[in-house]
Amino acid sequence: FENTYAIQNVLTGKALRPFDAHIENDVDIISYPLKNWECITWEFIEIADNTYLLKDLFTEKTFQPKAEPKEDIGLWQKSLGGSTQQYWEFLKQTDGNFLIKLKGTEFYVTANSDETNSPIILSARRNDNRQLWRLIRQNPWI
Numbered sequence: 001f002e003n004t005y006a007i008q009n010v011l012t013g014k015a016l017r018p019f020d021a022h023i024e025n026d027v028d029i030i031s032y033p034l035k036n037w038e039c040i041t042w043e044f045i046e047i048a049d050n051t052y053l054l055k056d057l058f059t060e061k062t063f064q065p066k067a068e069p070k071e072d073i074g075l076w077q078k079s080l081g082g083s084t085q086q087y088w089e090f091l092k093q094t095d096g097n098f099l100i101k102l103k104g105t106e107f108y109v110t111a112n113s114d115e116t117n118s119p120i121i122l123s124a125r126r127n128d129n130r131q132l133w134r135l136i137r138q139n140p141w142i
Contacts, residue, residue: 072121109133
């Protein structure tokens with residue numbers, strides 16, 4: 001696959017994935033130890049400069065906020081398309097890591113905790129490593 005990456009938090013070292021790799025909609029997006037698994041690997045589908053729709057290789061779904069974007073709202077899995085709340089801006093930082101902002105908002109993907117299976121949330125810019133992400137190139141076996 002081209003453009004397939006794990007999205008790993010700089011502070012926790014954990015990556016984004018749907019909880020227990022469930023394929024249904026409305027499953028929480030959580031942090032999980034990095035593995036070369038399909039459920040931790042996201043295909044980056046570019047829709048504008050630095051803006052992507054992300055498709056999980058295992059579930060073939062994406063993620064978006066659980067409700068209207070606001071401070072500390074969780075993210076959950078949804079079918080691809082139909083909502084601009086699935087568009088993510090990847091803002092490269094000088095250290096090569098990224099901030100991930102929900103397009104059209106001032107909310108950023110944030111690691112809520114360093115615990116495995118902890119929910120990933122949106123929050124306003126905090127200037128800490130809970131909002132910094134690195135992309136790890138992945139090409140898991142299907």
